[in-house]
Amino acid sequence: MVVLDAAHGGADAGAHGATGVVESEVVLSLARLARFELERQGLRVVMTRQGNENPSFDERSATANAQRGAIFISLHVSSTGPAGTARVYSVAMRSGALSAAQPSLLPWDQAQEPYAESSRRLAELVQIQLAQKFRGSPEVPSAAPVRQLRTVAAPAIAIEFSSVAVQDRSQLDAMGPALAEAVARAVATFRPFYEEGAK
């Protein structure tokens, strides 16, 4: 099960480009394309939004947390950075992070912490794929305290494309097929690792 999160939506349009490129619209169309490709590979896909609505961070997390064995991928477009590149983020550990010795009840705000290592692994696999497809992208993922990822109780990553500063939105839309293929391949590689970890 893959939960695809097209960031922003509704009144929150996200990043705006000078030529009218709007992050919330681009990521929704990228998510739809990725969904098609992942379903073609036999995976079940759930999206956190279908249209121009704006679920809260917690509602998006709840969509993932309600699934068994999900992975969560949040899609973004940046305001800055070299055009045509993609960066993958896993969550940076918060201060006072949970250890394995913590009791079994997991605070909502720290839901991601037990999954930090598997999220980092997933981020590596996706970043390697994206670096091959989008020249200039980093070869290793980054860690950042991305708010959306913090409350997801599953392996979770954010992918950010550069950028809304492109002249034409079609430049970002054209990244969709390669994104979908990269995510599908990375998920296929991640799957045995994830399932092994659960045994």
Add this chain to the structure above:
Amino acid sequence: MSRRVKIAIAVLVVAVVIGAFYFPKLRQRVLRMSRPERTEEQARREVVQPPIATPTDVKVKAKIFWASPVAAGALEPVEIELPLSADAVQRSKQLINALIADAPSPEQRTLPADATLLEFYLLADGIAVADFSDTLSTETPSGILSEQMTVDSIARTLAANVEAVRRLKILIHGQEVETLAGHLDLSDFFPVRAEAKPPAPASPAAPGGKAPASGLTPPGAPGKLGH
């Protein structure tokens, strides 16, 4: 050579001489006029945030972290001479104000030009609380990369120049906010200086990213990718 040609040449020579004196001044005026934003911005800053001077100020070479002009998405330290206070709070304020106001170029900015540091507190355990105006949130370009560069530039500038700061908390207009500009989580502290870690607990971490049983995910359920 006729008299008229001689007069024309003389007029041209005079015009060239006058031009030679006048052109540099004209150029300076044009350059000044081409930077209205900088002038307005400076004027605003002088009203809103006058420069901080303390009796213990000493001119030192401070390392300020701005965006790299060559490596996209990276920060780069720039050494500039600044009068810095011996008092850690005043020193931190001086550094953050320099980070906002003295970027070598607009492209290297990591904080919006109109952002204002409203207050800065330093607790005994090295926790710094920086309270910024709303502008930090509303004018930082939205995106994980840009928001992370904003926070990193503050944290790394403090780390390089203020010994006492260990961790950083960012407030917007006195309030804790969920994100900086839609992405980066501001609810927690950002590490500034590595702290000595206590020995790790004996219990091993979940191997291979194995998810422990939790109240959110039923035991045994995670890790199986559904079809």
